[in-house]
Amino acid sequence: MGNLRNRLELRRYIAEHEYKNKLMLTFALSKFAELARYPNNYLADTRWTDALILTDDGELIANRLRVEKDSLPEADIRMALLGHFYYQNLLVDFQNSNLDLIREILHSEIINCKLRIPYCFDRILYNRFAEMFPKGEKPILTPDEVHQFLEKTPQGVFQVGNLLSGPFGLIDSHAQRYLPPGLGFLWHSKEDGQVIAHRVALDVPDIPLVQAYSQISSIAKDEIGYASPWGRAFATEISLVDGSDSFNWTALPMLLADCIPGKERTQLLAFALNSNQKVFIRETLKKYSLKTELNRGNSEEVASKMQPWEQLQILLSISDTDLVSLIDEACNCGVLNIPLSEVRRPKMFPLRVTISKTQTLELKSRGIRLSGDSPSVKLTRLLVESYTESGELSDLSWKIRCNSLDGHQSKLSEFIYKNGPYxxxxxLVLSRETIARYFSRALKIPAKADQDDSYFISQCLFKLDFDEPAFDDSTPTLKSRLEEFRAVLLSIPDVAIEERRAVVRKAGVNLFVSLESFLQKLITYNTWLIFSDHYLVTCSTYNEQKALCIVPEIFGDELKVSEDFTVAWNINGSNTFGVLLRYLQELNTTVSALESRLRDTCQRTSIDIPKSNKGVLRPFPFKHTQLWADSTRExxxxxxxxxxxxxxxxxxxGIPEVRNGLDHQRNPDEFPSLEKMFAFETRVSSAVEVADKARLLPSWFWLEQRSSNNQGYIAYTFRDYSGKELLLQGPSHALGLRQKIVFGEPCIIAPFNFLGLPNSELVFAISDETEYSIHWNNYPIIRDLHDFSKEIIDFDVDVCDEVPSAETNALINELEPSRQSTEQYNNSFGAD
Incomplete structure (x- = not known):
């Protein structure tokens, strides 16, 4: 068996090696050499012969290759052995090899695109595959197809250890990461109503390098025996360099690439160039960029001159801690303006990158946080880890009154449940500096001695996924301003003098701004609600920007106020009171007449009715393309x-009279009277209260509790901005509801059970037009391999938040290509 070792022995060997840095660099170089794509006419650089020194095992394999494949150039044999790097023992003498020259060869060939590393982010290859193979069903690309597929695309941004690939070649990063080159999902299909993600294998050309590499494993098995698990040992050693054993940030590069696209990435890089990272970034550009003018100019000019893939590589050269802090700060100061309702998650997971629950990241308005596992479980695990590493478990035992050395998990869970996470x-954390610093390191929160305790705790809660619900403040702000306006009116006896009128005028300015917003939301949301197709078009997701466009589609671009005067709706918002009042009148008139309107005018075509509607226990209620036509008369x-x-x-x-009177009338006789303003405030307050309580406004609700029993009944408890509780029941008796009620994301709940079926209230997700939503519009592109147009997609309200998404399922099931493809190509140099 020779010198066969297990993973723990190999990890110890790597960690304690005298020349560990050289060893890790050689491993990184080997991965980029192994996983790059090579053209049909590729020959290895002759300098490989002198640059790479082999170990005894490496020479043993090389001699067999020289005898059995005497036509193979020596440079290709040596490059192939670097790509393999290890079998039972190391195949390369990394201490005596010229690593600088090896790095220079690979760096130069990446810069000059002599070898290609696929760039799997920014949808470039995903969209190109859709263009080249619109029907999908292409499990393997031939070498010629690979060349066409990758031609004129950027070099991939990947990282092994501190070595980071990309359009600037191989550059040094302050972070340690294990993100070896690989492709993400390239196409999606639909099977049995489920969206399935597919990977594609890239065939390799018949070149000397591949011929040599494909023989190494079989020769090594004949000459040496079994292989040691070096690859897993190296990957683990890299992944756990920073942070805790349970929390690492493997998904951070994917989050940066997928969740901060377009102009936002430019803004983030400009922000970084104005931060404490500016010197490091400028020096990196000066060292690696072939375009000297790229580094000239202010931060915004430098960032805007770079392509998205160049920006990604430069940003990833920053350490994980600094990068997370940079993104968090950019979110909190408005450089990255992420809506409160938006949750951004990575979508492109390259092959060979396994993301566990505790490594899943998401980006929200406050920054990056860990998601996936239960928040209390993560907190418990992190507390045990931190106290164990610091050697203070006895102190933890005393604080939580734990008498058993093995009972910390249970006692901690009880302690958290009883006292709450804050x-x-x-x-347990702020009381010990060593523990606080461990949390700071694991969760990437800067720890400062003069830091406010409440801020640090708030950041820890956010990072651990303890939700602190945030709400759209438009309705509470309007109510507050109405109360303020009434208080001002009560504080003055009359409006006879200018000083009193000025006080009223000041209180009215912001009030009318909020009132305009209220009326626009009222008209927009209710028009969208009643006249939209929530099955096929909106997919039960409310987007205010899109809803604004529906109003003129239903009522017309212009409406008459009088014979010679019309008003026009602005789809970009900012509609004036005259426009809003006229369109509100039109909405009310139209809705009042719906009962007598023929519902067949918006009948859904038969092709859009799902096949599975026949013979099911739950009926499909969306027989029409507008909700009103599917609603019960009651x-x-x-x-x-x-x-x-x-x-x-x-x-x-009397909104126009009061508003114009406050704005334009300086004569006390023409200024609105107190009585008129009191009446105005009373009626507007009443309208706002009715609209709010009846849910005719797009108010946000957060799921607070979900419970079920053995009979299948489900209860959902929601709360809004005022703390008002709303209870919904499940499961729904309607088929085709595209809604999924989850913790941690706000939703909008329709005012009535329009469909009339038990437990079938419409629950809408919330989206905004952002760089992220635009970038991922029309993703995934679903291939209609069969006639799926009539099949139903049913995300019912009884779907709990623990159900994995299609992407997660695909990630679990398809981390490798098909079995046949893997067996056929796993011994090929550069094969995916």
């Missing part, structure tokens, strides 16, 4: 009554 962090009438009440109060409030 108090737990306060008592719910539609009740809805019309509420909307009519709101409209009447708004019309009777």
């Amino acid at each position: 108090v737990t962090l306060e008592k 719910s539609l009438n009740e809805y019309a009554v509420v909307l009519s009440s709101i409209t009447r109060q708004i019309n009777q409030a």
Whole structure:
């Protein structure tokens, strides 16, 4: 068996080696040499012969190759052995090899595109595959197809250890990461209603380098025996250099690439060039960029001159801790303006990168956080790790009153449940500097002696995925301003003098800004709600920018106010009171007349009715392309009554007279009277209260609790900005609801059960037009391999948040290509 070793022995060998840095660099170089793509006419650089020195095992294999494949150039044999690097023992004498020259050869060939590393981010290859193979079903690309597929695409940004590849060649990074080259998913299909992600194998050309590499394993098995698990040992050693054993940030490069696209990445790089990273970034550009003008100019000019893949490589040269802090700070100061309702997650996971639950990252308005596993489980694990590493488990035992050496997990879980996460962090983390610094390191939170305790705790809670619900503040702000306006009116006896009128005028300025917003939201949301196709078009997702465009589609671009005067709707928002009041009147009139309208005018075509509708226990209610036509008469009438009440109060409030009077009338006799302003405030407040309570506004709700019993009944408890509780029941009796109720994401709940089926209230997700949403529009591209147009996609309200997404399922099931492809190509140099 020779010198066969297990992974733990190999990790110890790597960690304790006198020349560990050289060893890790050689491993990194070997991965880039092994996993790059080579053209059909590739020959290894003759300098490999002198640059690479082999070990005894390496020479043993090389001699067999020289005899059995006497036509193979020596340079290709040596490059192939570097790509393999190890079998039972190392095949390369890394201490005596010229690593600088080897790195220079690979760096030069990457810069000059003599070898290619596929760039799997920014949808470039995903979109190109869709163009080249619109029907999908292409499990393997031939060498010629590979050449066409990768031609004129950027060099891939990947990292092994401190070595980072990309358009600038092989550069040094301050971070240690294990992200070897590989392709992400290239196409999606739909099978049995499930979206399935597919990888594609890239065939390799018949060149000397591949011929040599493909023989190494079989020769080594004949001459040496079994292989030692070097690859896993190296990968583990790299991945656990920074952070805790349970929390590492493997997914950070994917998050940066997938979740901060376009102009946002330019803004982030410009922000980095103005931060404490500016010297390092400038020096990196000066050292590696072939274009000297790239480094000239201010931060914004430098960032804007770079391509997205160049920006990605430069940003990834920053350490994980500094990069996470940079992104967090950019979110908190508005450089990255991420809506409160948006959750961004990586989508492209390259082959050979395994993401566990505790490595899953997401980007929100406050920055990056760990997601996936239960927050309390993560907190418990991190506390045990931190106290164990610092040798203070006895202190933890005392604090949580644990008498057993093995009972920390259970006692900690009880402690967290009883005291809550905030108090737990306060008592168990901030009380010990070593523990606080461990948390800071594991969660990438800067630790400063003068830092405010509440801020540090708040950041820890956010990073660990303890949700602190945030809400759209437009409705509470309007209510507050109405109360302020009323308080001002009550504080003055009359408006006879300018000083008092000025006080009223000041209170009214912001009030009317909020009131305009309220009316626009009221019209936009209700028009979208009642007149949209929530099965095929909106997919139960509310997007305010898209909803603004629906209003003129339903009521017309312009509406008459009088015979010679019309108003026009602005789809970009900022509609004036005159426009808003006229369109509110039109909405109310139209909704009131819906009961007598023929529903067949918006009948769904038969091709859009799912096949699975026949013979199922739950009926498919979306027989029409507008919600009102699928609604029960009772719910539609009740809805019309509420909307009519709101409209009447708004019309009777005298908004134009009061607003114009405050803005333009300086004469005390023409200024609105106190009585008129009191009436205005009372009626507007009443309208706002009715709209808010009846949920005719797109108010945010957060899922607070979910429970179920053995009979299949489910109860969902939601809360809104005011703390008001709302209870929904499940499972739904309607088929085809595209909604999924999850913790950690706000939703909008429709005002009535329009469909009339048990537990079938419509619940809408929330989206905004951002760089991220635009970048990932029309993703995934679903291939219709069969006639799926009539099949139903049913994300019902009884789907719990633990159900993995299609991407997660695909990630689990398809980390490797098909078995046949893997067996055929796993011994080929550069094969995926």
